[in-house]
Amino acid sequence: MQRPPFTALAAVYDAIMADVEYEHWADFVLTYSRDGGLEASTALDLACGTGGFTRELLRAGLRVHGVDASPEMVAVARERLPASVTLSIGDLRTFALAETFDLVTCVFDSLNNLLTPAELGAALRQARAHLRPGGLLACDLNTRLGVRELWEGNAIEGLARTPDGREVHYHWSHHYDAAAEVGVVQAFCRVEDRAGGWEEFTEEHRERGYDPADLEPLLAAAGFARWEIVEYPDYAPPSANTPRVWVFAWA
Structure with missing residues (x-):
């Protein structure tokens, strides 16, 4: 039976993705944040899915709000996360919350599901709008090669x-x-x-894949003050053969 994306998959997603290294990704992001002078206490986890990365941010001591477009994925996240985590259903391009955060994250190539630069630009603007001054966006994307x-x-x-x-x-x-x-x-x-x-x-x-040259004008248009695009796990500059990049952008 053909189902829409991230509906039926929600019930078995965590079983299939059991080896995803969310813990290491969280350490990668939080180390960059601290090295940049930001000791984050609040985080917004976009495209939080079933809450794998959200949980690692919570374990690191942050107060976390998760947002995802799939009610089915959010329902699973609600079962696995404590009640202290706020979860909302929302579209990356249009969501609006009544607060800002020290850190905004969006991991596991979730932004690649936005199939045009205009859609990705809208999501980056919303992420920027939910960062406090001096806050940090951390996200990963598959490149065109990836x-x-x-x-x-x-x-x-x-x-x-x-x-x-x-x-x-x-x-x-x-x-x-x-x-x-x-x-x-x-x-x-x-x-x-x-x-x-x-x-x-x-x-x-x-x-859709996005290379650094695609991302930089979108980050500028979204209002980020500065950014760095790197490889995981060593923060090295990406090459033409890099399949996935991480973006760290400062408000």
Whole structure:
């Protein structure tokens, strides 16, 4: 059954993504923040999904507000996070909260789901609007190369288990639509249900790659005072062969 992006996937997302190094990403971001003179106490985690990165910010002692466009993903986050974390449903391009934050984050190439520079620019403006003066935006994006060559062999597959022991078989295939300059992932999952049967679904996910040269004018137009675009985990300048970059932009 074909489902919209980040709907059916929410129930098995954490099982499939169990190896994602959210803890190391949080250390990477917070180390950069501290080295830049910002001791953040509040954070806004955009595209928070099921709350993997949100939880690491909370563990680091920050008061965190998470925002995501998927009600299904937010529902899972609500189950796994303590009540002290505020969660909201909102579009990255248009969300509006009545507060500003020391730190705004958006990780795991979530911004690549915005398929035009105009959409990405709108999201960057909203992020900037929710930063206090001197605050920091930290986000990662797949480059054009990263979207074209997402996975070796253009597929990943495997077996995972949900916390209650049910099997999840997944096969995700990727192709690059050169005319649209968009990478397309067909995410197929076969999930064991509680009665011992199986449920199947497919979601289509689309991403556009953005290089540093694409990002810099958008950051300037969004009103950021200065920024740095680097590689993970050593903060090195990206090269033409870098598949994913991290952006640190100061309000």
